[in-house]
Each structure stands twice: as C-alpha cells, then as structure tokens.
Amino acid sequence: MFRQVTLDVNEGRVMLTGSVEKPETRVEAVRLAWQAAGVRQVIDEIQVTDQSGIISGMQDSWIANKLRTKLMFDGQIKNINYTVEVENGVVYLMGIAQSQDELDRVIATARDTNDVKKVVNHVLLKSDPRRNSQ
Numbered sequence: 027m028f029r030q031v032t033l034d035v036n037e038g039r040v041m042l043t044g045s046v047e048k049p050e051t052r053v054e055a056v057r058l059a060w061q062a063a064g065v066r067q068v069i070d071e072i073q074v075t076d077q078s079g080i081i082s083g084m085q086d087s088w089i090a091n092k093l094r095t096k097l098m099f100d101g102q103i104k105n106i107n108y109t110v111e112v113e114n115g116v117v118y119l120m121g122i123a124q125s126q127d128e129l130d131r132v133i134a135t136a137r138d139t140n141d142v143k144k145v146v147n148h149v150l151l152k153s154d155p156r157r158n159s160q
Contacts, residue, residue: 038066086112115143
C-alpha cells in the first residue's frame with residue numbers, strides 16, 4: 027500500500043498523494059498519517075483508481091521534473107519552499123509562498139507545463155495566520 031502513496035510534510039501539514047485501488051486503503055493511509063506526533067493537518071489527495079500504470083507513472087515523473095526545473099531556474103521564485111507531486115497528470119503543490127505574486131507565478135508555471143490536466147494548490151502564504159496556529 028505505502029509504495030503507492032507519497033507523503034510530504036511541511037510545518038505539521040501532511041499531504042498524501044498517489045493512487046490506490048480501494049477506498050479502504052485511502053482511509054487507512056489517512057488514519058496512519060494522523061498518528062504521527064506533531065501533525066496539525068492531513069491533506070488527503072490520494073486518488074482511488076485502477077487507471078495508474080507504468081506509462082502514467084513515467085509521464086507524471088516527466089511532468090514533475092520539468093516543473094521543478096522551471097521553478098528552480100525562475101529567479102522570481104524561491105523554489106526550495108515548494109513541494110511538487112504529480113499523479114495521473116494532476117499537479118499537487120504544497121509549501122510556503124513569499125507573496126501572492128510568487129504563488130500566482132508558480133501556479134501559472136504549473137498550468138503551462140505540457141500534459142498537466144489540473145493544478146491543486148495547498149500552498150500557504152508566508153503571512154498566513156494558519157502557519158502560527160498551535
């Protein structure tokens with residue numbers, strides 16, 4: 027199960043991505059994520075589908091690497107503050123944006139990357155009060 031699910035952590039926020047075939051597997055992954063010390067939020071982006079495969083996985087890796095490279099070489103983006111995951115052509119973003127302009131630029135870059143079907147944003151602004159809660 028856990029080879030199919032990717033876990034990213036940022037300031038107590040846990041984002042789960044990947045594909046599983048059974049809804050029960052998704053529920054179990056979320057339950058386990060909540061058990062870790064210091065978890066303040068679990069973002070469940072696990073897809074329940076039997077559509078994932080080798081071709082899709084290679085395509086997703088290509089998209090993720092291309093997007094990470096674009097962000098790295100964009101001087102107006104602090105790319106180290108972002109996590110990029112791709113599953114079945116859907117880009118999931120998580121991290122801390124320095125400003126709304128930077129975040130808009132990251133989202134636009136993701137949308138403009140070939141073969142991206144959708145962009146899901148879980149990035150917080152540096153000034154977001156939710157970062158300091160708990």
